[in-house]
Amino acid sequence: YTRPAHRHSVGRLFFLEVAMSYKKPGFFNSAIIVFVLIFACAMQANAQSLMSPTRGNIKNRVVALNFGANWPDGSCGGLMKLHNGTDVQAAVGETIYAAHDGYVRVAQLDSYWGGWVTLDYGPTHTTNMTTVYWHIIPSVSSNTWVLKGQPVGHVADLGTRTHFHFGIRYAPYDNTSNAGALPQTNCGGYPAFPASFTNPWLLTYEHNPN
Numbered sequence: 215y216t217r218p219a220h221r222h223s224v225g226r227l228f229f230l231e232v233a234m235s236y237k238k239p240g241f242f243n244s245a246i247i248v249f250v251l252i253f254a255c256a257m258q259a260n261a262q263s264l265m266s267p268t269r270g271n272i273k274n275r276v277v278a279l280n281f282g283a284n285w286p287d288g289s290c291g292g293l294m295k296l297h298n299g300t301d302v303q304a305a306v307g308e309t310i311y312a313a314h315d316g317y318v319r320v321a322q323l324d325s326y327w328g329g330w331v332t333l334d335y336g337p338t339h340t341t342n343m344t345t346v347y348w349h350i351i352p353s354v355s356s357n358t359w360v361l362k363g364q365p366v367g368h369v370a371d372l373g374t375r376t377h378f379h380f381g382i383r384y385a386p387y388d389n390t391s392n393a394g395a396l397p398q399t400n401c402g403g404y405p406a407f408p409a410s411f412t413n414p415w416l417l418t419y420e421h422n423p424n
Contacts, residue, residue: 264313265362266422267347267380268304273415275302278377281413290397290404298396298411299346299381306376308369310350311422312360313380319344319387321352321366327394328370333360334387341384344391348379363424382417385410 266272279285279301284294304310316333323329328349335343350367354360369378383391390396396407 285395
C-alpha cells in the first residue's frame with residue numbers, strides 16, 4: 215500500500231498548529247479542530263488512492279454502461295435494477311489488476327457472467343471500502359491478500375457481450391458488495407440502489423503502468 219505522498223507535510227502542519235496554539239486561549243479547541251481536519255484529509259486521501267484496474271487509466275476506456283443506468287439483464291419488484299458500477303470495453307484475456315491492497319473476499323467463476331473478484335480494503339484501514347471486478351476469470355483465491363497493482367484475473371470471453379465491470383462501495387463487506395446491479399427498492403434480499411456504491415467515474419486513479 216502506497217501512503218499519500220503529502221502525509222509528512224500534513225504531520226508538520228499539525229505540530230506547527232499545536233505549537234502556535236500552545237499558551238493561547240482555546241488551545242485544546244484549536245488542537246481538536248486541527249485533528250478533525252487532518253483526519254478528514256486522511257480519509258479523503260485513502261478514498262482516492264486507487265490505481266486503475268486496467269492498464270493505463272480506466273477512464274480513458276469507452277463506457278459500455280454507466281453507473282446508475284437501467285440494467286438490461288434483470289428486474290426486481292416490477293422495476294428494472296440499476297447498475298452499481300461502470301462497464302468498459304475490454305479485450306478477451308486482458309489482465310485486470312487490484313486497484314488497492316486488499317483481502318480477497320470472493321474469487322469465483324460464473325457460468326453466465328464469467329466470474330468475479332471482490333476485494334476488501336477495510337480489515338486493516340480506517341476506510342471501509344470494497345471493490346468488485348466482474349466478468350473476469352480469477353487468478354487469485356479467496357481468503358488471500360493482494361497488493362495494489364497485482365493481477366486478479368483476466369477478462370472472460372462473453373462473445374459479443376465481452377466487457378469489464380468495476381464497482382466501488384464505501385461500506386463494510388457483506389454480500390451486497392458482490393452485486394453488479396441493485397433493485398430500486400429493497401427487494402430480493404438486497405438493499406435499494408446505491409447502497410453505498412459510488413460512481414467510479416467521479417474518482418481519480420493512479421496510472422497503471424503494467
